[in-house]
Structures are given as structure tokens and as C-alpha cells.
Amino acid sequence: MMKINKWLRAVMISCATALTFGIGLGFQSQSSHVEAATTTYKMVSTTSMTKAPYHKKSSTGVVWNASHTKKVATLKGYPYTTWYATKKAVLQKSSGSKAVYYQVKNGAGTVSGYVWHNYLTPGKAPFGLKYAKGAVALDVNTNGVVWSKAANTPRPIASVSKLMTLYLVQQKISNGGGSWTSKVNTSNAGLKKLGKDSTFGGFKFTKNSYTVRDLYLAALIESSNNAAIALGQWVAGGSTPAYNKKFVSMMNDQAKSWDLENTSFVSASGMEQNSLKPFGYSIGGANANMVSAADVAQIARHLITDYNDVLKDASIGSMNLDGQKLYNYNNLLPGRKYYQKSLNVDGLKTGYTDPAGYCFVGTGRKTGHDRIITVVLHDENEFTETRSLMNYVYNKNLA
Incomplete structure (x- = not known):
């Protein structure tokens, strides 16, 4: 019985790892894309793109610095902000999986960084008041x-x-x-x-x-x-x-x-x-x-x-x-x-x-x-x- 439990535990850990990091770019989903500062990243490539407006798709998501070691902002904290993307960047985790990020900046130019592309949706943000209840x-x-x-x-x-x-x-x-x-x-x-x-x-x-x-x-x-x-x-x-x-x-x-x-x-x-x-x-x-x-x-x-x-x-x-x-x-x-x-x-x-x-x-x-x-x-x-x-x-x- 102990051997079977150990085997099941190993399988569960393996599955959890696969779900967390995904298999390449195609397997990742918004719910399974876990961005942890403890995971190491490296920039594989960057590609310039025509400046385009985006806004948050949901309340999840983080704007990171280029090395993915520091949270610059949360998308939840900028619910009505339009982010302007100018570059696509491919980041590779220490596990080997890769993900596409957009280099973005808000309209005022006061906040900038990298956001996983699936946390954003094309177009300008709708008007809203962040603080008023x-x-x-x-x-x-x-x-x-x-x-x-x-x-x-x-x-x-x-x-x-x-x-x-x-x-x-x-x-x-x-x-x-x-x-x-x-x-x-x-x-x-x-x-x-x-x-x-x-x-x-x-x-x-x-x-x-x-x-x-x-x-x-x-x-x-x-x-x-x-x-x-x-x-x-x-x-x-x-x-x-x-x-x-x-x-x-x-x-x-x-x-x-x-x-x-x-x-x-x-x-x-x-x-x-x-x-x-x-x-x-x-x-x-x-x-x-x-x-x-x-x-x-x-x-x-x-x-x-x-x-x-x-x-x-x-x-x-x-x-x-x-x-x-x-x-x-x-x-x-x-x-x-x-x-x-x-x-x-x-x-x-x-x-x-x-x-x-x-x-x-x-x-x-x-x-x-x-x-x-x-x-x-x-x-x-x-x-x-x-x-x-x-x-x-x-x-x-x-x-």
C-alpha cells in the first residue's frame, strides 16, 4: 500500500507540474499560467510591433520588469487603463517552457513593463472610475x-x-x-x-x-x-x-x-x-x-x-x-x-x-x-x- 501511495503522489506532482508550466506556448491557459517571482526567466527574443492599444482582460495579471523578478504593477490596480504595446518578447522559464509577453506602457508613460499576452485584450480601455463606489x-x-x-x-x-x-x-x-x-x-x-x-x-x-x-x-x-x-x-x-x-x-x-x-x-x-x-x-x-x-x-x-x-x-x-x-x-x-x-x-x-x-x-x-x-x-x-x-x-x- 505504501508503494502505491508513493506512486500516486509522484504522478500527481508530475501532473501538477505539467499543468502549472504548460507544454510550450500552445498548452498555456490564463488559469494555469502561474507567474511566480521565484521562477527564473530569460529573454529569448524580442520583436518590434506596431504600437497598439490593449486593456486588461480580467482582474488577474501582473506587469513585470524585463527580468521578470519584480512586479511593477497589477492589472487589477489599473482597471480602466489603456496599455500601449510596442514589442513582443519571448520569455523562457527555467523549466524550459516559453511564453509570449508584450512590452507595454500606460498612456501617461508613468508605468511600463512586460505582461503575458493572454492577460490583455485589444482596444482602448472603457471609461470608468477606479475609486468611486x-x-x-x-x-x-x-x-x-x-x-x-x-x-x-x-x-x-x-x-x-x-x-x-x-x-x-x-x-x-x-x-x-x-x-x-x-x-x-x-x-x-x-x-x-x-x-x-x-x-x-x-x-x-x-x-x-x-x-x-x-x-x-x-x-x-x-x-x-x-x-x-x-x-x-x-x-x-x-x-x-x-x-x-x-x-x-x-x-x-x-x-x-x-x-x-x-x-x-x-x-x-x-x-x-x-x-x-x-x-x-x-x-x-x-x-x-x-x-x-x-x-x-x-x-x-x-x-x-x-x-x-x-x-x-x-x-x-x-x-x-x-x-x-x-x-x-x-x-x-x-x-x-x-x-x-x-x-x-x-x-x-x-x-x-x-x-x-x-x-x-x-x-x-x-x-x-x-x-x-x-x-x-x-x-x-x-x-x-x-x-x-x-x-x-x-x-x-x-x-
């Missing part, structure tokens, strides 16, 4: 979604939530319930504590009342959480946490009136319940506002179409208010790092919490095109990906 591009004029990624999945949206709060402020004024000069009670100790907080603060309540206009600008430009909550209470008709809860109900009612099926609010500011609790403004229930990218785009569209003056305020880079500086973190505005003149970005709202990640709602109108709204949720490169999305929409004449 949810995204959408909306034509404001037609109200048509022109590009999306997981757009109907509800996600935490952090301070992007303030777009709904600001809408309801504008709505109350429009309906004659108050004015920009109306006074808002800001004496609540919890709100004052929140304004001074090193993590969630930004605009300190040094007075017991501010005008609606002052708090509106603080919430929009500086993304002040305490300003947003105070405004919500004012809209709801009071100045205590009980009116905050009433206002959140108003937010949800407004979303329902717009038939937003993937929207649920528990916070006027976008802060999560566990973060609001120390300041006395947790209302219980779910921890975070959960809104899909598509629904965020609809909220933004209602805001800028019903109350277009928001764009003038949203394009303010910074300003002083009550001896404090309000700073707009929209880095697509003029003079900022990711500004692109042709996109004419003039809004709209940034957001960040740990659960939500970086979120951004952008809007602009390129000359000769419709205005668009873009939304990216949980996106670590929210400005570069927003700019890429806007350029894609306009370059493809989708809006």
Missing part, C-alpha cells in the same frame, strides 16, 4: 443620467446631506416663512460645543443668534455642521433638539415628494448618530444618512434649478464672517489644484466622514453644452475622478 453624471437640462456606476445603491453621504437642508431653507424663504435677515437662535450649548470641536467644528457660535444668510453661507461654504443643524431647527419652527428631529422628518418627506426611493435621512448635517450623540443631537435609528448617487444628483438638480442663486454662493472660494474665515474645499474652483477652465465648475458640495469617505457633488457647464451634475461617493480621488467624468461626458457629447 457610487457615481453618476446627470444632464440638468434633460434630467437624463448619461453615465453611472452603482448609482442606485444607498451609501453614507456625509456633508453632501446639507444640500437637502439648504434646499428646505430656500423653500421656507420662498414660501414666505422667513427671510435671509431672519434671526436664528444659536444659544444651544450642544451646538456651541459642536462648533468648537476639533473634528466636527469649523464655524464657532460666538453669538446667541445669527441671520439665516450667515448660517446658510457657513453651512454651504465652510460646511459647518452646527450651522446646518441650527438652520434645520429654524425651518422646523424652533430652536431645540426636538425641532431637529422634526426637521429630519421634513427632509425625508421632501425626498418622498420627489420619489427618491433610495434616500433616508437621520441627520441635518450629515454627521453620523454616534458622532452627534455627545452634542445632544442623535435622534436614534440608523447611524447615517443613506442616499444613492442618483438620488443625490436629483437633490442637487432641484436645488440649482429651483434656487439658482446657490451657484453664486457655492463658487465663493473663501470669505470672512463674524471674524472667522469660511473656506470652500471644492478644489475644482478657479485657482485650486484641480481647476480646469473649460469645465466652468461653479459648485457644489464636498463631504467627508469615516463611514462615507470622500464625497463630492460637482456642477458646471462647458460652452456649447448642457449643464451637468456629477456625484462621486466614497472616492479617495474625488476631484480627479470628477474632472475625468466631466471631461468624458463632454468629449463624448453626452450633454
